[in-house]
Amino acid sequence: MMISPDPLRRPLGSGDPGAVTHLNAAGAGLMPECVVTAIKAHLDLEARRGAHWAAADASSAIDETRILAGRLTGVAPTHLAFGEQTSRLWALAFAAMPLERGDRILIARNDWGGNILNAVRRAAAIGAELVRLPMTSKGLIDVEQAAALVDERTVAICASAVANSFGLRQPVEALGSIARPDGCLYFVDGAQAVGQFELTLLGTSADILVAPARKWLRGGRGQAMMALSDRALHRLARPIIIDQSAGTWRPDDSFLSRDDARRFEAWEFSAAGRLGLRASLQELDRIGIANVRAHNVETLRRLGAGLRDIPGLTVFEDEDGEAAFLTFQHASLPADIIVAELARRGIAVASVGVDYARWELKARGLQRIVRVAPHIYSSDDDIGRFIEELARLAGRARDDHRPS
Known part of the structure; x- marks a missing residue:
């Protein structure tokens, strides 16, 4: 299939100092041009009508972004959360996971650095055991040896579909298929995969799948998504940071969190950026x-x-x-x-x-x-x-x- 050229690509040698x-x-x-157009158009609307009215005008399109992102990651819209950064969403989910002294976390040595640092910090604070997943000589997770590490103490398995340091696709589907305790959550970072590989929550047997807009989806900065399984929604406690829109502030000053993935979201977000993500998902569907x-x-x-x-x-x-x-x-x-x-x-x-x-x-x-x-x-x-x-x-x- 011939892909139509991107109008935003500047030809080299054109004399444009921005050519790259x-x-x-x-x-x-x-x-792509459609993403830039969507972002600029909404910013223009905000300049004319104000941010709140502009968001209200675009509410249907903003809601469609959740549907498209859920379709891409293989979950219902209720199981899809948005945030400004992939590693922040991952960290919010990880911090909400029940963890006790002696619990075991298995994590790939080539997972994203922010994920590793959050896992190291929380494991040390609780007294949990952090174990690096074994790797083959080719730099792939050794699934057979990893399976031997899983026991009744294992509460989390964490891996990236593609590392940020070396480009080989990791066997996250095979890793997700190994037997694990009912309470064990499987975290997959799809930052370097979503947008150029088929990668869904169901396909990987993951409980948490995160990805940004700015890399292979070409959706611009400041937008990210997190897909959650039923088990994750049930097992993950109230987020360590809550937003008023993530639940109900009750008369007794208690807070009842939403039962869907939006409990991990903030009320404040860039509507223009969200609409840029919508345009990028539509463009991916087109191609x-x-x-x-x-x-x-x-x-x-x-x-x-x-x-x-x-x-x-x-x-x-x-x-x-x-x-x-x-x-x-x-x-x-x-x-x-x-x-x-x-x-x-x-x-x-x-x-x-x-x-x-x-x-x-x-x-x-x-x-x-x-x-x-x-x-x-x-x-x-x-x-x-x-x-x-x-x-x-x-x-x-x-x-x-x-x-x-």
Whole structure:
């Protein structure tokens, strides 16, 4: 299927100082025109009518966002909560989970750093046991060995569908299928997967599934979603932070939380951002996840072939692996130098260091890597230009290190 070009893409060499080869969808995908239009239109409405009236005018469209997000993640609208940040939603759910001294939490070493830090902090405060899930030599969660760790003390299993540090898709469906106690909640962070992989609550057997708008959904910053299972809604206590809209303030000054996922939401949110997310979900429906995935697979194939041809460069994802993006290091060029030099040439990639992925990078003996994440809007010219500029940088570094 041919995907229609994005009108917001500026052609390279057009003389526009804002022109960029954007290969950082894992950080924030480029918003399509429909998303930008939706956000701007609502901001214009707010300027004319005020934020409250504008939100009331758009209430039907705002409500539709919940329906579309629920459909994407495989839950009813009642089981879908919105927030401003994925890791905050994850942390709210984790903090609401009953936890006692001696309970066991299993968590992947390559889960999102914020998730790990929240788990470490709460486990230490309660006296619970935090256990890292075993990994294979390819950097995937070892499901068979993980199953052997689950016992009656296990209250949570936590993993990312794709890590932020290395691009291989993790076996979260297989991990979710292992036997676990009735009270054990399965947390799946879908930040690097939702929008380019089929990933639903039912498909993963997860109880909590979170994802942001800004990455592969291309919905802009400040919007995130959390899908909850029936078990999660039943087991998760009142959120540690409550909002007046999340329940009922009763005459005796007690608070009765809502029985649906909205008890994790705040009354205050960006209506313009929510409508941008609605537009991005509609755009994804128009293109189709299968077509997004097919495009990205072929783009990553070309990207990987070009990277592996550059002397001194190591690509960390296997050629036959299912990847969301690719990561690499160079023998003599530090990752932050590569990112900065490419940025000077109008090419956007990212690096990931121990400040965001300490457990995973330390386990691999690394400090920082380069991450390249093309998306549906990435062209052959984008990949070719990136490879050409990177090869030029690598060649210059090789010449600098030759003995005189």
